[in-house]
Amino acid sequence: MVLSFLACCWGGRLTTQDNHFVHFMRFHQALAPSTQYFPTVSQTRQYVKHHAGRRQILVIVAGSSVLQGTGQTEDSLWSTRLQEQLGDEYKVINLAMQAARANEVGFIVAESLVNTYKKMIVVVDVGHAYLDGTPDGLMYKYFYWDAWYKGLIQPYAARNARLQQMLEIPVDPKVRASSAAVGIPETTEARREGWLDSRFYFNDLWSTLAYTSFFTVWTPFSTSGDHFYQPRRDFPDRDQGAPPMEQRYQASRFNESMEGIRKSIIQGCTKTAEGDWVLNEDAPRWEDMRQAAINCFPKMMREHTLFVIKDYSPYYTSRLSVGEQRGVEIVQNKTIGIVEEAGFPTVNVTGVFGAEDFMDGIHLAPSGGEKFATALSARIRGLAKKLGYTP
């Protein structure tokens, strides 16, 4: 029994040495924790090292479902268009994950490779007046601690201090219960998992077997034709892309979407007596963002982490009042300003999209992805030149 256990540990360790992903374009639904598949840092790093030459300028796309390309099929994926536009001098790898924050998953992989790839640009997205300040991430804490305990990312004082501070705050039982209900893990359990895995490699073993050989967890995802026990590499990317225009922008979601936009305005602006929205410099949200930028992103990563902010769908913004539209613009500009203050390059992709370029309020349809890729490629070239990657 002991020998079997040790053999499994050794097997798990061996799986961290090779690339196992085949035909990987992005972390689609079958390759995501939402369907009980947990890619590890080692697996993802091996994929990058296998596909990106050291002389290429590595472009890692991190961040959320917006950059993951929800709303685009595999064939129409915006990051593929980006690769085509940048050419072979660059290697674009999409490691964005649904619901991931800017400092999660793809960013962690990038951080772990920053000494291996001297020419690297990380692309992340930032919300309007929102940058999450949880140093180990929100939805994918296991990924951070996996990297931490395997020594794949370096200590960063501000991040460690903030983590320690958060660990010392007693968690309200109601907050704990409500976080658990929406799948947000606890840092302490994620840490223990990372610590144990750094010694026994069970996540790496399990994740590799789940991808290459067999799966043992039933999920509703596997009801659509495939069998749950099939290895995850057999599951195609099932994102069917944006539906026809008449099926987007459902009336049932209109109010919720508009309220979401208005909430971002309220968080960063105040309303004057005349009904105009003006920047509120003292809004707590701005200070939260400043702290998040300092605490969650090591200094060495900042100059080559490109923050992207883009429009909401004009379908919604055109239905805002003139004052609210101005408020959106104020919030966008201030968000960019705060991120730039912290030393990040930014790109503000606004004014290029129509309603037909979106699948919903924030996710781009293929046509929008194309335009997004064009805007980003110019900025990436400019950044690469500034960083000295190109003459």
Add this chain to the structure above:
Amino acid sequence: MLFLTYWFVIFAAFALGLYWVAPHAGGRRLILLSACAVFHWHFAGPAGVFPIVVLGVVTWFAGGSRNPKACLAGIWLCVLALLFYKYTTFLCQEVLGALWPSVSSAALDAAQHVLPLAPPLGISFFVFEFVHYLYDVRKGREPIRNPVDFGIFAIFWPSIVAGPIKRFEQFVPVLHHGTGNVCEQDVAEGLIRVAAGLVKKFVADNLAAYLAFWAPRFADIPLGQRWWIFVAIGLRILLDFSGYSDMAIGFARMMGIRLPENFNWPYVARNISDFWHRWHISLSSWIRDYIYIPLGGGRRGVVRRMVNGIIAFGLCGLWHGAAWNFLVWGLYHGLGLVIHANYRAVVGRFGQRSFDALGRTKIVPWACTMIFVHVGWLFFFYPVPQACKMLKLLFDFST
């Protein structure tokens, strides 16, 4: 599932390691008690530790005094604590709400200021063990004199969360024997038992996910799949519960301590009485000894026996959860047991011969028992109207 947290893995490695290397039995018991306290504190939190400490202290002193009135008072305190923590919301909302709506909402508001978010960890189990302890001491059994032994009995970490429900007269001797004689064989067999339980839990969790997805779509799926879900519900609860028991028994065995078996192939039972001798054995025997028999058992005539049986199983149902469907499930099984115990008197000689003939086939009584049990699981898991609807859909041959 507490045994599947990373905290527990690290805890078990340290606690068992220290236990095994302790040089003598007394030291092992101290280490075990400390481990139990750490386990309970971590998972129950301060709000969860308070009631077990208070009830444990009261039980210890009441039992130690051997004063029948003190023991009875301790029993009442434990029962009231269980009612308060587990059933206040149900009583306020469902019972008071039906009788006195205006008082119900005020009572619920007041209760929610005092009640913790969830009932204290293991309250259904440790209250039953304290009640059993005080009841038996009151009847003349020798109480546990050693506070360490009592502490371990009260918060024994393998079984505090989901059983088996222990009897102190059996537990203390095996505790002493185990702490003095743990060997490699115990560790190996315990580990195998834990592994078996883990496999059962994984299968059960998969079934649970499958059922959570398909059960709400019961009306929209083919008849064959509905019957599969009907079977899967029973399979899920058996694997889930017996898996947890296996892990509890396995961990205890790794310390040389043998807990009683809690499941004995319940789905081979050929009648409902046999089923309850195989399913959650520690609970059914507790219900028999501390509810059914004190109510009079079968000693006061047939009618009283039937009533006592139905009451005992109604309470057994409610013990599982504070909701009407659990009560219905318990009463359903109580009625089943009553019918099983008395049908022969009603059906006459011809009926008795017919049933005897069917009984000799083995498959017929087994199938009837399984159908009865699995229908019961519909009421256990789903609100009564939904369970009835699902039952009806099982015989909807138009799909």
